[in-house]
Amino acid sequence: MAPTGPWREVLRLSVILWGMALVFALVTFARSAALDIPLRDPSGSIGRRRLLNAAEIAVIAIALDCLVRAVLARRARRPVLATLRARWNAARLTLVASGLLGYHAIYFCYRNLKSWDTFNSPRDDDLLALDKAIFLGHHPAVLLHDLLGRGDAADVLATVYRSFTYVIVAAVVGALVLMPRIRQSYLMLLSAAWAWIIGLAGYYLVPSLGPFAAAPQEFAGLRHTAITSSQAGYLVERAQMLRDPQHPDSFQSISAFPSLHVGVTTTVLLVVLAYGWRRLGAVLAVFLAATVTATIYFGWHFVSDDIAGVLLALTSVTLARWSLAGFRSLRWDAVTSIDPSPVPAVPTGTPAP
Secondary structure (H helix, E strand, C coil): CCCCCHHHHHHHHHHHHHHHHHHHHHHHHHHHHHHCCCCCCHHHCCCHHHHHHHHHHHHHHHHHHHHHHHHHHHHCCCCHHHHHHHHCCHHHHHHHHHHHHHHHHHHHHHHHHHHHHHHCCCCHHHHHHHHHHHCCCCCHHHHHHHHHCCCHHHHHHHHHHHCHHHHHHHHHHHHHHHCCCHHHHHHHHHHHHHHHHHHHHHHHHCCCCCHHHHCHHHHCCCCCCHHHHHHHHHHHHHHHHHHCCCCCCCCCCCCCCCCHHHHHHHHHHHHHHHHCCHHHHHHHHHHHHHHHHHHHHCCCCCHHHHHHHHHHHHHHHHHHHHHHHCCCCCCHHHHHCCCCCCCCCCCCCCCCC
16 A cells, blocks of 8 residues: 555655665666776775764754753643644654665765776866966966965965865754755755766766865965875875875765855855745855855865855756756745645644645
8 A cells, every 4th residue: 555644744754765876876886897996985984974973963963852852842741742743743753864874875975986986087188278367367266365365364264165065964964854854854855965976977977186186386385284284194095096006095085066065055155045044045155255264265266166065056946946847937936845746644743745
């Protein structure tokens, strides 16, 4: 018998997410076979540990959500247990768990495919020439160094750049836990998933390392920060991957076009605005501007990488909306109308996820 009520939505959203994950996994396995390099999870940092950290945050967030709802229910003299069961029913918990697992499966494939981008010939000279053409012969990073300085600004922007990981985890897990209807939270989840997939395609379309590798002399005068160490380490990892790709520790993390720091941050911003959270959107807009500045300042990305990142975000959110609502409307205001078809009635106390 076909599932009904909230379980029909569980099936629909799971098919969308895991369909994406399955296709991406097949591409990953095919590339792995072609290169004769197995999938790797160095120290568990891109797969197991990342998933466990996200799951722990989700459990803590759910516990806090239950605590707040219990307090509010007591004040309103509503049954506490019934209130919590209505919010955190089996269908919603299933979608949270399935969402986290499917999203991290896509990210795991993305990181392995990104590592293998090493074997594509970089086109940094073309991107560097484009940057200089846009800025009338000047290197945009040098212009920022002259404007902001090479000391304190480096410390501040390094903090901004390194906070990206925490912002993305907070966005994905926060949406899954906090949104009233979980199908709305899947707009964030699927948008981010599409961003990793499209970004990977960009890496293979225009392979590049970034200005810090193409023109290292332009960044030699910056104050030493954690970014400096990361960039040096990434170049060592790339050299090892090229020298001995079969070594179990060979894994690299450099690909510049498009900028996923800019792309995924813009994706989160667009989804937050679609949710109607304007104040948080304003904060994220400032963070995005600082992230763009940091990517250019440290030479992680060319200006064209950042522009491509914004276009990637627009595409990712659009594809996520279409995935959820179907190809029924191309209007931006339909981005929040992700449930255009009627949902069967759900028994009292068991809201649709």
